[in-house]
Amino acid sequence: GQQVMQIPQYQHVQEGEDFTTYCNSSTTLSNIQWYKQRPGGHPVFLIQLVKSGEVKKQKRLTFQFGEAKKNSSLHITATQTTDVGTYFCAGSHRLGQNFVFGPGTRLSVLP
Amino acid sequence: DGGITQSPKYLFRKEGQNVTLSCEQNLNHDAMYWYRQDPGQGLRLIYYSQIVNDFQKGDIAEGYSVSREKKESFPLTVTSAQKNPTAFYLCASSSLVAALSTDTQYFGPGTRLTVL
Numbered sequence: 001g002q003q004v005m006q007i008p009q010y011q012h013v014q015e016g017e018d019f020t021t022y023c024n025s026s027t028t029l030s031n032i033q034w035y036k037q038r039p040g041g042h043p044v045f046l047i048q049l050v051k052s053g054e055v056k057k058q059k060r061l062t063f064q065f066g067e068a069k070k071n072s073s074l075h076i077t078a079t080q081t082t083d084v085g086t087y088f089c090a091g092s093h094r095l096g097q098n099f100v101f102g103p104g105t106r107l108s109v110l111p
Numbered sequence: 112d113g114g115i116t117q118s119p120k121y122l123f124r125k126e127g128q129n130v131t132l133s134c135e136q137n138l139n140h141d142a143m144y145w146y147r148q149d150p151g152q153g154l155r156l157i158y159y160s161q162i163v164n165d166f167q168k169g170d171i172a173e174g175y176s177v178s179r180e181k182k183e184s185f186p187l188t189v190t191s192a193q194k195n196p197t198a199f200y201l202c203a204s205s206s207l208v209a210a211l212s213t214d215t216q217y218f219g220p221g222t223r224l225t226v227l
Binding site: 004006009033041042043044045048088090098099100101102103104106 | 144146151152153154155156159169201215216217218219220221
C-alpha cells in the first residue's frame with residue numbers, strides 16, 4: 001500500500017543546534033501537511049505544502065516540498081527547548097484520498 | 112470556546128467488553144476522523160465521516176464501529192473483536208469534505224484506552 005516514511009526516528013540535539021526531519025513517499029503526493037505533537041499532547045497542524053519545489057518559513061522552521069512531490073523536509077534553526085516533541089508529516093496521494101501519516105520524528109533538545 | 116473534546120482522557124476496561132469513546136466538536140466541521148496511535152508510531156486511520164449519517168472505513172477498521180447521527184458528534188466503539196485495543200485514540204475534524212484532501216485537521220486531546 002501507499003506509505004509515508006520519516007527519518008530519523010529519534011533525534012537528540014543540544015539547544016541552539018539545527019534539526020532536520022525528512023519525509024518520503026513511495027508515490028507522488030498531491031499535498032503534504034506537517035504536525036507537531038508535544039509529549040502527552042495531540043497533533044497540532046503546522047503547515048501545508050501543495051506546489052512542487054515549494055518552500056515555506058515559519059520563524060525558525062523551514063518546510064520544503066520536493067520537485068518530484070515525493071519528499072519533504074522540516075528544518076528547525078537554532079533549536080529551543082520548546083521545540084521538543086514529535087513531528088509528523090502526512091501526505092495525500094491524490095484528491096479523494098485521506099492523508100497517510102508518517103511514523104514521526106521525536107526531537108529531544110538538551111538545555 | 113470552540114474546539115474538539117474527547118472524554119474521558121483515560122479509560123480502563125476489561126478484556127471482552129465493548130467501550131465507546133466520545134468525540135464532540137463545535138467548529139461546525141463537516142468531516143470527522145478517528146485515528147489510533149501506538150507508542151512510537153504514527154497515526155492510523157480507523158474511520159472517517161464526511162457528512163451526517165455516512166461514514167467510511169479507514170485502514171484499520173476491523174473491530175471498531177462508529178455512528179454519525181449529528182454533525183457535532185462522532186462516537187467510536189471499540190468492540191471485543193478488536194485484538195489489541197490498548198492504544199491512544201485521537202479524534203479530528205476538518206471543515207471541508209475529506210475528498211478535497213486539502214484541509215487542516217484539528218485534533219482532540221485524545222483518549223488513552225487500556226484494556227486489562
